[in-house]
Amino acid sequence: KQEVTQIPAALSVPEGENLVLNCSFTDSAIYNLQWFRQDPGKGLTSLLLIQSSQREQTSGRLNASLDKSSGRSTLYIAASQPGDSATYLCAVRSSNSNSGYALNFGKGTSLLVTP
Amino acid sequence: NAGVMQNPRHLVRRRGQEARLRCSPMKGHSHVYWYRQLPEEGLKFMVYLQKENIIDESGMPKERFSAEFPKEGPSILRIQQVVRGDSAAYFCASSPPGQGQNQPQHFGDGTRLSIL
Numbered sequence: 001k002q003e004v005t006q007i008p009a010a011l012s013v014p015e016g017e018n019l020v021l022n023c024s025f026t027d028s029a030i031y032n033l034q035w036f037r038q039d040p041g042k043g044l045t046s047l048l049l050i051q052s053s054q055r056e057q058t059s060g061r062l063n064a065s066l067d068k069s070s071g072r073s074t075l076y077i078a079a080s081q082p083g084d085s086a087t088y089l090c091a092v093r094s095s096n097s098n099s100g101y102a103l104n105f106g107k108g109t110s111l112l113v114t115p
Numbered sequence: 116n117a118g119v120m121q122n123p124r125h126l127v128r129r130r131g132q133e134a135r136l137r138c139s140p141m142k143g144h145s146h147v148y149w150y151r152q153l154p155e156e157g158l159k160f161m162v163y164l165q166k167e168n169i170i171d172e173s174g175m176p177k178e179r180f181s182a183e184f185p186k187e188g189p190s191i192l193r194i195q196q197v198v199r200g201d202s203a204a205y206f207c208a209s210s211p212p213g214q215g216q217n218q219p220q221h222f223g224d225g226t227r228l229s230i231l
Contacts, residue, residue: 004157031216031217032216032217034219034220036222043119043121043206043222043223044158044206044222046222049219089157091158095216101148101163101171101216102148102160102163102171102174103148103150103158103160103208104160105157105159106157107156107157108157
């Protein structure tokens with residue numbers, strides 16, 4: 001059974017800092033990994049999708065890497081801003097399961113960027 | 116708004132009543148997924164549907180829960196005889212047809228279900 005863990009559970013940084021969020025998963029047989037942002041009381045916004053054959057994806061100030069063999073992904077946020085404050089979720093789509101359709105989520109990292 | 120639309124945003128039911136949650140996928144999307152987020156827990160997969168077909172319901176409780184995605188109209192997640200433990204946020208996601216496993220899932224804003 002795929003287990004997804006995110007460290008740290010919470011993070012507070014001053015504005016302008018670069019930061020790294022970590023995600024690990026137990027089964028390396030995956031189709032892809034997706035990073036989301038969730039604002040309080042809101043839905044999920046997809047940030048980046050990395051296919052299993054890819055090593056990284058970039059969008060603006062965000063860069064996500066994937067090391068499938070070691071079961072790790074990182075989300076790098078450059079020059080953080082207060083508007084980046086949210087919960088960041090990592091989700092893995094396993095290929096070694098009855099269904100390759102479900103996303104397996106971590107519990108998230110709650111990020112606070114202070115002015 | 117071309118995104119995934121869920122309604123209602125908030126739903127309050129008394130124990131024993133029925134709850135119906137609706138989801139309209141993004142335009143052009145034919146795959147729908149339902150997830151549940153319990154307080155202090157991560158999102159858990161419930162069911163995956165295509166038009167008129169349930170493809171995977173491995174995450175759905177065996178009793179009281181059902182889902183459908185008819186040829187016309189939104190997908191419906193139905194919870195019969197609700198109990199306090201059903202209080203959660205229910206999220207719907209959709210993805211386009213073709214190579215489903217490689218496509219990103221796009222989420223709606225969720226329905227917050229509260230059971231009195």
